Amino acid sequence: MSIEIKDLCHVYSKGTTFAKNALNNINLTIKKGDFVGLIGHTGSGKSTLVQHLNSLLKPSSGQILLDGEDINADKSRLKAIRTKVGLVFQYPEHQLFDMTVYKDVSFGPKNAGLSEEEIKERVESALEMVGIAPELYEKSPFELSGGQKRRVAIAGVLAMRPEVLVLDEPAAGLDPRGRDEILNQVKQMHETLGITVILVSHSMEDIARLVNNILVINKGEIVLQGTPTEIFSKVDELEDIGLSTTQSAYIARDLRQKGFALPENIFTVDAVVDAILDELKKR
């Protein structure tokens, strides 16, 4: 499912003294099956932007097209559109509510009016996808660890079989192991299901490791757009808008200033290690 955003503007509290331009003339295209990282500091408009993707917020002006269809053109299509675009908010575990893990995940499919068999199939495959074992199906979601709760909440969205999955800071507040587990599963979902994934994150390290394309948003505008290689080499531009690149990229930059002939576009631990080794061998 491709996403096209045309001249999107969003004004909060329009017509009052508190009116604020949250999004300013956004134009972008996200290809089907892409894995996109959305970065920007707090208040830059990231969350406002992603909430437009399934019409939780409506544009003040402009359009959002999913496979060419304007999602706000026909109200009766809204339910279908929200099924196609799954949004996982920050701290999604706060939205768990049912008695058991299984029931919680089946809530969406049940409301979609699916047959028992279809519900079972979807719930089980969604839970398997996020690595929740069948032994946990009948447990209360509130007995699980923080990382497990969050994965159950994500399974609830996956059970709707979305074609676009938007995750807002899925690893926030988790410890390093919990973070790696969740992000590796997101990567796997992207690969096996072929869905379009949009990942909102503050962690440049995570973004660098996972995504194909990066969108950088600042003051409600898309200011940079490109592959991780293109974006993370723009250290100065990123810093100007209050962002940073990875620690490895900073180390490479500092070494270049000290006379190391390292390539400009390296930003992961392994790439920097290899480049340093090459450089030291030459001497």
Next chain:
Amino acid sequence: MEFIVKAENLVYKYVAPSSSDENSAGDTTDAGVPLLALNGINVGIKKGEFVAVLGHNGSGKSTFAKHINCLLQPTSGMVWVNGISTADEETIWDIRQSVGMVFQNPDNQIIATIVEEDVAFGPENLGIPPSEIRKRVDEALATVGMSEFAGNPPHHLSGGQKQRVAIAGILAMRPDIIVLDESTAMLDPNGRKEVMKVVKQLNEEEGITIVFITHYMDEAALADRVIVVADGKIVIEGTPAEVFSQIDELKAIGLDVPQAAEIAHKLRNHGINLPQGVVTPQHLVEELEKCLLK
């Protein structure tokens, strides 16, 4: 050596609700499995020290932090703050006044509708005269760099600004120790930097003892000492340089190391002669520069 916080054989046991019968949990021990959240912690924190505590979720690090200001009391063993045992009911309020805590979620800690009123809440409850409160609030807000927001409603502040207001509220109580329990976890990189800067400054300029719990290794690398907790015990302890050199041990218990330490480790494995204890980017760049000149 005089310790401002000291724990000896600290054990904390709690009973997890049993999965089959939630309603009876809590009243009998056979309703659930007793868990040792802390299993023999021995540690001394010196006055003016900046200690970072690392550990995966469920390791017991927050449970330990809550013992420092009597939110929890030991099942067995002892904790002393400023030489006073935390188990003594009589002196709980003295300890709470000298130990301030900053929690993870900025939105859960601010109670007033105006920034300066929130900062005044603590001293008001201590029965301090209004003129003195005024002075303390102004000073506290200036210290965390939030004076210009004194009259603002807090809900328009960023996460980092809210955490700084929470810290100001503690400063107005004139604490000896500030415990930050993952206070940067919900912040963006700028917010994290703001909070880190204020915490470093309070430690270095005001001499306040800091206990800093975090999952961010680059923050822990700035502490005087790092304590790693796993399964309720202290498993690794030392300067950041000593702790972050133990890459394999840290990874085995599910923790990260700063990227600079990881790069140094991998280069060493490839036969590059780098000293142990390289954990910050600056240090790594310096050492590699030496390699280049050889």
